[in-house]
Amino acid sequence: MPPPQPAPKKAAQPLPDYKTIAAQFAAAKRAKEQAENAADAPQKKKPAPSRQDRKQEREQEQEQKEKRTLAEAAAPDHHPRRRRARLDAARKRAYLARWAWTAGFWVWLLCVHAAGIAYFTSGFLLTRLVLEEKSACGAPPTALADAGAGAGAQRAGSGSASLLGSGVGAGARVAGKAAAAAGGVVDLLPPWEGKGTVDGGCWHPRTFERAVVVVIDALRYDFTVPVGDGEPFHDAFPFMWETAVREPARAFLRPFIADPPTSTLQRLKGLTTGTLPTFVDVGSSFSGTAIDEDNLLMQLRDAGKRIVHLGDDTWEALFPEYFEGNLSRAYDSFNVWDLHTVDNGVIEHIFPLMGRKDEWDLLIGHCLGVDHAGHRYGPNHPEMTKKLRQMDAFIRDLAATIDDKTVLVVMGDHGMDGKGDHGGESDDEVEAALWMYSPKGIFGRTEPEHVTPPATAKTRPVNQIDLVPTLALLLGIPIPFNNLGRPIEEAFAGPAGNSWANLAAAERVTAAGIKRYQASYYAARGIEQSSGPGSPSELWVKAEGLVGKGKKQDWRAIFSAFAAYQAETLHRCKGLWARFDLKNMGLGMAIMALGLITLLVYVSKGDDDDVIDDEELDLAEQSLELQGIEADAESIPVDTLDKRLVRAAVIGALPGLIGGVVSSSVSGAGDWYRGAGIAALTSIAAVLASMYEAQETLLKLLPRTMWGWMAVIFTVSQSVGFASNSYTIWEDSILLFFITTFGVVSALSALRLPSRTDRYLAIYHSVVFVLLGRVASFSKLCREEQMPYCVSTYYASATSSTSAPWQLAIPFLVSLVLPSVLKAYLQPTRSYEGLAPTWIGYVFRTGLFMSALYWLLDAADNGNWIPGLPDKTLKTISVVTAQIVLGLAFVAGTTAFIWAPPCVSVITSASRSTPSKAQVAILGYANAHGARYLLLPLNLFAACMLLSKPMGAGALALMAWQVLSLLEILDHLGLPTSPIGPVMLAVLGTFHFFTTGHQAVLSTIQWDAAFIPLFAVRYPYSPLLVGLNTFAGPVLAAAAAPLLALWKAGPRRKGLLDAISRALGAFVAYFAAESLATMAWAGHLRRHLMLYRVFGPRFMTAAVVLLVVDVVGLVVALAGVRCNTVAVGDVFGWAE
Amino acid sequence: MSSTIAKGAVAQAQATSSTTATAASPATAALQPVQTKQTPLAQGARHAFPAALAGLFMARFSALVADPVSTMATTLPLTAALQVGYAVLCLPAAGSQGAKAARKPKQRPGENPKKRAGVDGTGPNAIATAILALLLSLLVTPFLHAALVLFGAPFLTHGAHTLLCAAHLAVLALLPLFYVHGVDAPAWAAVGGFAAPLDETSGGLAGAVAGAWLGAVPIPLDWDREWQKWPVTILCGLYGGYVLGRVLGGTLVWGKRF
Structure with missing residues (x-):
């Protein structure tokens, strides 16, 4: 395979050339293999150390350099070399195939989540389209009541000439017959003075x-x-x-x-x-x-x-x-x-x-x-x-x-x-x-x-919306276009209570307005109005039939007929806009619950044996492979659990899809999503069944360690808490409580570690983790319900949405400090090598600095700090700056990540014991996977930091630091496969959703983020920008999730893909559980008075976050892992 | 083929790690559960004191709700006195035969030999040890205050509330431990790392911490009750958890390990 090209961006300083590294390493490996083939006993400098010894050594810095003593370049033997190349190629193919199946599983999971949420939402989230039409004084709806029925939406204000003519002209009362031709205008009232004007009364005489x-x-x-x-x-x-x-x-x-x-x-x-x-x-x-x-x-x-x-x-x-x-x-x-x-x-x-x-x-x-x-x-x-x-x-x-x-x-x-x-x-x-x-x-x-x-209020009540037509007609103005109310009887019945003509006229003009609105609404939604018996349309026809029958009209009957039309329409609208569809909600919850169970089974399926890092074993295996014992390259199995699951999912979905489509077309409901919902259910069932075949049992789901229990308690207690509006309102404080709890427990359990260095480092990182969380918690935007026990600090004051001058310094501080912090976390494994110094030390830092600059320019523009500048100058400069930052993060960053060599460098020196032999040390070997992958979330971080306000930039920097210390804690405590890692990462992501100035309410969406790199709204960029601003915390956490398995993983680590997929699974399971819980509570408490303020918005947030996390996990994390493994594997050979 | 090797290696690795976990440090493994004194007075007192603590708290509860700071301040000496009395009467002092059990902790590199000599030097002088333990508990209080803040306690306001709450935690949960273990670092590492066997002292600590942790649960609820104010619920959980943990630690689960 041809080695990938070096990154185009890395010319800033002399780097150890990637090709050289690869060549050196390959040569070293060949020499080693040759040596092993020649002598039966491998010439290892070190005796095989036990795991514990090595662990201790790792703290001593020498351990970070994975040393291999090698015989002086012996003449390469061509046979094993070709064999090795063939084996590597076959392994790479197998890896890519397995990756594709894993990605397939995640695509399936995304579909399941989307189906569950869509199903629930269709029954729960009642929406109404706001029409922009306005009623016009000169265009009474009665004029087009008949004509409008078929024509659909008649835009007010664009009334035709005939309408104006019939409405305004003096003495223009059109007789029934003529009116029928002009569109069926029959006025119930004789013309009044000033008809069609506000002073006389637009649609009805003014009172x-x-x-x-x-x-x-x-x-x-x-x-x-x-x-x-x-x-x-x-x-x-x-x-x-x-x-x-x-x-x-x-x-x-x-x-x-x-x-x-x-x-x-x-x-x-x-x-x-x-x-x-x-x-x-x-x-x-x-x-x-x-x-x-x-x-x-x-x-x-x-x-x-x-x-x-x-x-x-x-x-x-x-x-x-x-x-x-x-x-x-x-x-x-x-x-x-x-x-x-x-x-x-x-x-x-x-x-x-x-x-x-x-x-x-x-x-x-x-x-x-x-x-x-x-x-x-x-x-x-x-x-x-x-x-x-x-x-x-x-x-x-x-x-x-x-x-x-x-x-x-x-x-x-x-x-x-x-x-x-x-x-x-x-x-x-x-x-x-x-x-x-x-x-x-x-x-x-x-x-x-x-x-x-x-x-009592049970007798003769009026609806509040009835005030609208009443006041409009009394004051002579047109009834607002979207009105559904009817005139209040008392106001039009006359002092004697017998002005039925007046009443009927008021009722009719109102009903005509309702009819016009309904036609418009249905046309805008693209739905057909029903016209069966008892439907509003039928009632309307009946009512209109009563009008215009001779001079002596039955006013009372006309009044009642139009009132009946109004009542039925209102009833239907209430059904449309205010009724929950429990069947759909239940089905959505069932899909989500089964999806969650599937995910949990998937997460707990694997053996922990998969992840091992034993280079002695590895060497032994390699030599065995080369001796031909297991050298048949074609026999490497691709058949993995993911493949079985994806197949089961597809096969399971088919009958459900067909059944759903058939049943919905037979029943005539015609809702496209019924097929999708049933398909999702059968598909999940098939997947669960196939995992059961694979000897998976639900009992395995129970946590077995304190850490497992902790992960379960955090997730479950928060899920249960969503049943209470208080716990939903104070979620940010609760997450801080969990973060501190984890940090304190990890610090305490570090006391049991045998090695002193391990112990101190674990305690140090725990303390850092907790402290940073508490510092980040000072950045918040209070929701209304938290008052008066909360102080908003996200903006300059509670009533502004701009940053205080001192807050502008935060991004600059971040650009100074954060790259150094990253360096400090990469140094212990000697991983600040390869592209890392250039990218983190210069490019990343420049990006951060420029985004800090952006916020300074933005503030200068808003506050008009530099008077005399031409209009838009600062805005232009700041937008260009922002675009450069985003280009750096996404375009250059992605390119660099794809082509970057591993963050390692190779040093050749004389062996200390036998000076005649060369000793090749690979710096950064122990964290070859993690250090390189880290570059990817960093790119995303730079973008998110630009899109968050200065305070949010600080919070996100603290989050990045916390993620690194979390990785260190997990490594030192030996918890690489425990669910607590993914769950804490998810908690961190959610916590920083709040510290970046958001709450689970619609009003905290920072819409202005759309304009940071743009002058005007542009699709699809604007929603993406607002999305990145809103969900920066969860997005970054999802992008960092593979690090849970990759951090401190050497290049020969086996089973990494499975480990990553499982870590990502546990991570997503947290969000899926929150989503399911908020869904269930919002559905259960659908009559609760806080539904619209607390439960509904929290469900919407959880649902969107789940989908975002799914997508980022697939598009960023898994794709990034593929790149990363290919890059590392091509240099160091394929481990599996 | 390779998988067999892998499995074997893993089994070995697991075996090593599990032995490492249990044999975390030789000193820890040897830490014995604290045995209360066997005199009839001590045996009576060890049951009377928790009841007295619970009674004290219940008696002061309404005052606590009305005025947390002054109530906590006035109750603290009483609690301290009860704890000192309990320690002197029932517990073996640090350095005495009872506290040292059968083990001779070896010198650790990070340990301050002078300090240990100081504690050891007091020998079985119960009163002096108890006063020292009280001082040490109060010395630790600011750190507990910081911990409470990290958990989300108000940082800039309610300073007195939080500090007094931390002081109650220290006097309740830490004073007996200081009395029994002095400043013996390995013993404290074992207690902190959930490696110590359960007894009245470590059970009390676990109960107090768990109780205080759970005490935070009712705070956010919008019930508008007076007792929801800071730090009443924490103190409630603290006292309840401590008494429960101490009683259970001394009886049902004595000698058990996590």
Whole structure:
């Protein structure tokens, strides 16, 4: 085989030439073989040392140089030489074949994990597409109700000329017949003045010019009605009920049912857009909290209306730049202990504004006192009574200032449970109150008994989304495009309660809007709407059929028909967006669980005999092979467990795939993934069965040592902990606890080591490991739930996302220190040879320095430190710098890694005992595999460090150091095959996910990482960059996983591939277990009030991390191992 | 062919390593479990003291929850007194025949001969040994404080809390060991490396450490209970674990090894 070319990058300093090394070594080997062939007794300088002796010697530095005394170059014998070459070639072929089967197994595992996660997610993660269409004043949905049914999405704002003509023109009322031609426009109401304009009423005659909306956070319905049981939270807020009973035309009070999750942010979204919240609203701006859907405030703003906001600052986050800056006042919403600041602020500022009605059109006041009293004390507390009485007086005073042109809306955005908390979907949490008031006296009841507000929230409730069309129609603006609610009866029934025409018209225009939205949504999702009996489409046709039958219309029937359409559509949408598919979730969990069992069996399958490093044995074997006892090169077995497993997996998948596809096509469900799911199950079953054939038993899974138990306890206790929101929230501290525990136990058990050097080194590395972990733990970004017990240090302050000036020094420090640390870890085995000094000492250091420079330039750009520079200069320079770093890490780094010789060098010197003979010493022999492989994770590290913020760069450097000390600990304690190594590496990876400024919540994704080496979003690079930023810890850990088997492995070590695959297996098993646990808990606690905040995001994080780790393990780790083994094997000969 | 050789070699290697593990150091292997004094007074006291410790802790619990620092500070002397009394009454002092058992530890290179001579010199003077042990325990306290911080205890705040907690750990778990072993490095290496046989002293240490470790478990829970504050749960686990470990170590599992 031709020796690979030396790395192109290594010209910086004179290196021991790779070819020379190979040639020298080959010559030395030939000489040795010759010598052994000639004499029966091998001429070894050293007597065969026992393992223990050698172990002790290793600490003495001489041991690191694997010495072989060789006879002075004897004339090479051609026969054994050819034989050796043939044997090596055959072994290389066999190795590559085995590698391919191993990689096949990992591909299969990736597929299994992907199938399990996809299956579970399809049942669990409810998503809704956010449509960008906006309703337009001049384009009422009734105009295209019929035409739109077939045409699908009609983009608002692109209304055709005929639509505008029919809607706006004065006296343009189109008769039924003509309208049918123009698209089926039948107006239920006679034209009104200003129709089609905001001032007259876009889609319905306008009733009010202004609105005052007061949100009393957590105002539960029973707080507002007389109950008379003497509870502190009852009968303290009677004003609204009294007015509704006393002046039914001026006020009404109804239960107001929230859609879960009952958190204020989600509720405000629902209350302004009229849609149902889902777990993920897939829209254009995934990152920000600002609402980009059509909503009431957007419609008002676009119509040129002025909006003023007082109170809870959540509004500012949702509607940035919407409010009149000089009149609005926002207050911090998270200070639960403060009951009064927000309320007093609202009350103080709202009354002056009531005297300046010409300066605003919508006035929003959001009081938090009741909610905070609930959180702090619970409802059953005198403070709650006080708070409710204060609100009673406030609303009483406010109502007195309302004029005829203004409507006052008072509502709770959600209720509260018995403890005063909310977020979930229990009755107490969803039952809020709604009260509308206007002295104009336009409210009516269609039945006399409706005058008295319902005694409980179970009777005659309205949905919170119903407020959206109601307010829109009352204020004359278009109903937001995505609305699913219906107009509230009382607001349109007229004082006498008999304005059925008005009601029917309002109901119809709303229903038409819903229909338009549905058509749009289904078209965007590419799904067909069903049209069977009882479907919304059928109800719609029925309702439209009632319209336009002669002069005398049955308004009431029309009203009911459209209401039925709305109710059915809402019901369907709730099913679509708010129902979990337990069957799919269960199947996903089953796939994941079986996959985990398979992985565990795979990990525990091997004999530890595989990994041996005995050069005496090796020499003996070589001579035997050359004597022809086992020289038949073709007989080297390729048949490995991996091969059997992959075959079983493929064969097992086939019947499942066929069965799944057939059953889904027979049942007509047509979901493509059913086949995949069943195939995954049968495939896993086949693999498990084939491993059972191979004498694997589940009993072998039980750990047999303290270390094994420790690995199991760490993994299992964390998995169990995910059942509790507290342990999920405080995961970073728990991981630190585990890291320290491991370090302390390893330091203590090092006390048992017989050799003093071993003992001290093991203790030293344990202490380093623990200390670095604790130092890294100071870098953190707290999640909201950790407050107030947590201090964020990742950025300059809690409210910024830029680095403090002192933090900019961290990457520079890293570039100074880290390469030296790496050198210090390579020196003891004399492995700082070959490419290592150039690459680590110069190229890697330069990369780190440049990424430090990048962050300095970035800060200079952000802070405008150098005034007078042309725009974009610094940005351009920094982007170029970043691109160079990434090029260095990925392009140059990969090239160098592929072509690098092993990190060894050969010294020839006179033998001390017999000066006539030359002695060849190979520096770095003992760590030939590990030292060379280390270059690969380092390249990835350089890239991750650039993409992390300066604080994260420091954390990642500490992680790299910790990984090295972990390897040393494992080596000194003699734990190369124990599962504790992979599990600790996985714990480290997860821990540094947190120290790099992340939490298991969507809001901590650092989207700006996409722009570090780019000016604009570019696919597929931007998601990859954000991914590397987010999962730098797990990615680096996965890339470093092969080191667990490779570190301190000499070139003749056998069974390395199996050992690596098993180490990687244990490593991935940790993530698979976490993923399965979070999946199971999220599924089990799907009705928990913390689902959307804690359990769901943690499951998503775990699932993505698992897939990332799988992919990195395959693409980086296993591929890197292949390169590495080929490079080492070509130089030193093939060990197996 | 080659595999046979490999298997044989491995078996050999394993055999060597297993002997190495058990015969880690000759001194360790010879470490005998500590036997309490056989006098009736000592036998009564060894059961009375753990009960007294548990009682003390329970009596001070509500005060501890209300004001951890001052309660820990005022309880520390009492705990120390109980431990000193227990050591003097029940345990063989370092250097006495009981503590040395049948072994004569050989001089180790890293050991300070003067120190050992000092401890040995006190001979069976129980009171002096006990006071020395108390001083040594308090001397070790800052290191335990550092260890607690490494486990995640607050670094910049709650200094007094953590230090007092560490002091309680030292006085409970380490004082008897100092009393029995002095500063005998091989003995301490054996105790630290889980190689010492279980008895009242090492059992107490194992129980205290395990209890304190488990004591961290309830801290993150969002139950908003007063007793969740730092370091009440740790102290709880510490006392509970110590008493349990000491009682078990002195009775059921006495003489057993890990």
